[in-house]
Structures are given as structure tokens and as C-alpha cells.
Amino acid sequence: MSRPRRPARLILTALLAALGIAGFSALGVWQIERLHWKLDLIARVDARIHADPVPAPGPADWPGISAESAEYRRVALSGQFLADKTVLIYTPSDYGPADWVLTPLARDDGTVVMVNCGVVPDDIARAGGVTTPEGPVTVTGLLRISEDRGWLFSRENDPAARKWYRRDIGSITATLGLSPAAPYFVDAELGDPAAWPRGGQTVVAFRNAHLSYALTWFALAAVVALGAGLVFRHELRGRG
Template sequence: MTRDSIATVRWPRLMIVTLIALIGVGGFARLGIWQVARLHWKVDLIERVDARIHADPVPAPGPEAWPAITATSDEYRRVTLSGRFRNDETVLIYTPSDFGPADWVLTPLERDDGTVVMINRGVVPEELALAGRFDAAPEGEVMVTGLLRMSEDKGWLFSRRNDPANGKWYRRDIGSITRAKGFERAAPYFVDAELGDPKAWPRGGQTVVSFRNAHLSYALTWFALAVVVFGAWLLVLWTELRRR
């Protein structure tokens, strides 16, 4: 390369382009690394949840354990508990389902210690639910086995808000439901009952255990963008150094 060609390199322009390239490559690479970390977290979560739902049931947490319950450590754990259903306090919660518009049927289970746990007994097509054409919970002492679920305190972007005053519910916000019912010692979680009679309504065993895992594709996208920016910088550098 001659001295004249070197003199024609537009160094201020090249420095600006280099700075932008550094920011772009660094930023995209960091996002890619973050997605890789999220990938490992998601895989670990899926493995933990899969182990929980296939494990032998354990006693449902009592009042002394309620403050420490978290989604990370407890959700989707198979639990068992006994008590008496309070059918007169059943709550219907609207939900889309494989059967079309439907309702979850949540009935409180009162345990021997006086505490209450809301049991999601399953789903009923909305037409049957509104007409009351579904089975009441069994009378007397019963044993329930199912998956521990966390309260749905927050709705989705376009979800309708619960209307406790009029008894209309659109998400399983256990705190709101138990307060509206006046339950003083109610668990902060609910239990999705396992499938009983496959032809009965409500129909249990409808828990969807599915976690979207697209972190690998996201990571590859960010790394590819970093490579593209780096390649573009090399092209600009090559062009500038070849100027006459």
C-alpha cells in the first residue's frame, strides 16, 4: 500500500464505524450469552417439573409452610390432602378449553385443622356449567390427589378482570376468591385434581404442563447478528484501506 493510499483513508469515519461495530457486536453477543443461560435454566425447569408430576404424592403444605411456598420450589408438585368439600361455596371460572368455552370448577376443601384449600375439580363446558349440570363434589371425608398450582394473581394483557362483587371470575386468583368467600385460614395455592371418571363433569386431569423453549433459536439469532455486524465492519475497513 502506498503512502498516498494511506493518506486517503477517512480515519474519523472509520473510527465512528468501528465504535458502532464494537457496540453492536458486544451487545448482540451479550444477548446471545444471556439466551444460552436462559436455555440452561429452562431445561432445568422442565426436568424438575417432569420429575415432580411423576413423583409419588406428598402431603399438601400446611399453614406453617405457606409463607415459604414459591413457584420455583413447589409448583406442579403432586400432593395429597383430605377433608370435606363445601359444595355451597363452589366457584366457576371461565376458561377456553378443548371442549370450547368452559369453566373451571373450584370447590373449597375444609381440612380437619379448619384450613381451606381450593380444589380445581376440573373443567365443564360453559353451557353445562351455567345450567348447573355437573356433578357435585362427594359428601363426607374424601382424599384428593393432584398438582399444586400457584395463584393466578395477575391476568394476561387482554384478560378480563375478576368481579368478586357479582361472583364472576376469569382467572384463578386464590387470594381474591378466598377473601370474597370470607375464608380466614385459606391456603395461598390451589390443587388441580387428577382425572377421575373420564366421562364425568367436571373433568379433572386437565392441567397443561408445557413450557415454550425457543432460547436456542434466540441465541443463534443474536450471535448471527453479531457476526453480521463484524462482517460489515470488516467490509468497511477493507473498502477504506483500498481507497486511492
């Protein structure tokens, strides 16, 4: 089988090189954009978690709540826990297999907010070892956005059996008949460090490897450009 003629090889090399350089460069630029987004997120979350608590948003503010506008904001709310409507959601933890303990808090204004009271080892939770404070309480914690969407391999919620595998607040409050209910939940801060459930478990450390990813993509674009240059040099020398 004969080799392609030199002009055809040069054209093919140029096209492939252009595609490679453009593609890798685009990925590098995308990672730079992600880097700026991640740095803004880290700065925003750091400022919010160390701020003085503000009243948890009421019904008038619910339509405008989003991750950008409110997530990880430190809030305070008062009311009484509805212990009989507690929901356990399985989660891996530093204590081994465990459960999030989500209990609705009925506020004085008649609204309900789901409070993630913390984590408890699964064997303790399933044995009924979860205690809920009685009477009026004030909870301070971080506002979190409902986990409405599952991950690629996450199990589907089963509201009919009252089993949830993510903190899907809309599904939980609707199934429990709680209304009007906030579309967010609150991660309670750490109280008694020896008690269960144990609050203060919010993960606020975000992995940031976007710069290294960007450099990798730009390096690949440079390798393609260098390889194309060597091919052209070889072909042109051969032609001379």
C-alpha cells in the first residue's frame, strides 16, 4: 500500500494538530474557569461559616434561595422538634457506617425546617439510641440546599417505605405531611461532643486541583504543536 503523497500528509497533519491544539487548549481554559469558580466558592463559604448567625430564611425568602445566595450561611432558628417524624439517612462516616438524623423543627411562625441533628453510628440508630431534645430549643447551624438529584450510582429514594438515601427535603417533607416546609435544611453545629447524634459534621473543605488539570491540558496542546512542527520540518527537509 503506497504512502499518502506529501501534500496530503501535510494537510492531514495540520488538521489533526489544529484539532488537538484547539481541543486541549479549550479544556485548559475550562479548567482555569473552574479554578476561579472554586476559589470564589472557597472564599464565600469561609466567610459564611465564620459569620455571626442570622435568622433562618422564612417563607418570603424561600423562592430566592440557591446555592450561590445562601448555602453554608450560618443561621439560627427556634421552635420544637417533632421527634416522631425523625428520618434516618445512611451515610459513611469517620465512625463507620452511620446515619444522618433529620428531625423537623416546628417554628413559632407555623413553618417547619428540617434539621440535620448530626451523625450517629448505624447500629445505635437502628437500635433506637437517638434522643431528641424536648420543649423549646434554639438551633444554630449551616443552611444547606436540598439534595434533589442523585449521583450516578446512588440508590433511588423510596418515599413509600420512608427510606431515603440522600437529603431530598422536598420528598421528605411531602411524605411526612409537613407544610409549610422550608426547601432547605440546616446542619446543626456540634453540641455535646460525647452525645449522639453528633453535629458539626458539615464538610467545608473543597478539593482544588483545577490548576494542575489546566497545566496538564495546556502541556498536551504544546506537545501536539511540537509534534506537528517536527513532522512539518521532516517533510519539508525531505522535499528540499
